Amino acid sequence: MSSIVHVALGERSYDILIRDGLLGQLPELLRPLKLGRCCAILTDATVSPRYATAVRDALTAAAWSVSVHTVPSGESSKSLSVAGKLYEELAEARLNRRSFVLALGGGVVGDLAGFIAATFLRGVDFVQVPTTLLAMVDSSVGGKVAINLPQGKNLVGAFYQPRIVVADTATLASLPEREFRAGVAEVIKYGVIYDAVLFAELERELPALMAKDAAVLGRVIARCCEIKADVVSKDERESGLREILNFGHTVGHAIEAVTEYGTYLHGEAIAIGMVAAARLSQKHGGLAEADVARIEALLRRAGFDLQPPDVSFDQLLDAMRSDKKARDGGLRFVLARRIGEVFSSDAVSESDIKEVLHVSRR
Ligand SMILES: NC(=O)c1ccc[n+]([C@@H]2O[C@H](COP(=O)([O-])OP(=O)(O)OC[C@H]3O[C@@H](n4cnc5c(N)ncnc54)[C@H](O)[C@@H]3O)[C@@H](O)[C@H]2O)c1
């Protein structure tokens, strides 16, 4: 049985399907959507040799006309120059307004393909087939698509919802352990921000999750998608509630920026950020000390190094203030009242942050 999570966004609503082995069923899953007959698969050089042929052959056998477009793996493909090249390839392949773009890959491919789909011919249909844990629980859900500029990440983008998300958990078998773990950080985040029951399940089932046990994976990914879908359907364009998804991200983003995105995977940086946020929550949100300890223990058991990097505090602070989500240079934190309930706060001071990072570094 697939899990189906519905994202309720009026006429932009769509389903997220999650199960082991869904790639082979793509034609049946796509058929009810009445998409056009031309499909451009956008993928990266790591994912392409593993999964693109199977997807292309399945769609071709079902009478779709398919072109495959492969970009280099990694964040650098979320660029204007790669996007420019893809627009030209799609024009060469004679895609029309009824054609659709299918993103087959992690968050990089999803963000890039979504950006292309949102803009090529003023918008064509978009299908997400995420192949990383992070993409399954986070980037493929919610409709944020973007590319980077040399001046910063995700500076050019759109809100553009897919018509469907098909998450085949079998693809995670080939995902390197480090990438998988980075996705687990976001999974733990969902427990902290929204669902104490999920958090407790993660405490119980962490070894099975880390071993990619199909049943646990399916259940946990579906729950994370439900949470993100719920948050996004209440605040599609990030004017309020959606901010809670940034628990751990104020410090996490700063760590990524200061280390120039070369040392930490996103999930590794936010794991450190979540420990900082949990400690700040104890002071400003009333989070019990025992719950701070539970959050830290779960992250540690998942294998994260929770020691902040050895960089100057002023550098981190600058990065926090210049984050595009900071309001006019003010510091904004998502804090927890308890596990499963968070709120946004402007009350955190520089010295509070310094103190919690210092505790972590000892
Ligand atoms: N749109 C959103 O709401 C949102 C949310 C969070 C993150 N993001 C974006 O997502 C991106 C990060 O996504 P990511 O962590 O998936 O990174 P990624 O897409 O770079 O994938 C990580 C690595 O795993 C490889 N890979 C992917 N699937 C694989 C598989 N099944 N087997 C083996 N290797 C595989 C990729 O080639 C890549 O080398 C960032 O650009 C970030 O900005 C977007």
Ligand SMILES: [Zn+2]
């Ligand atoms: Zn994140």
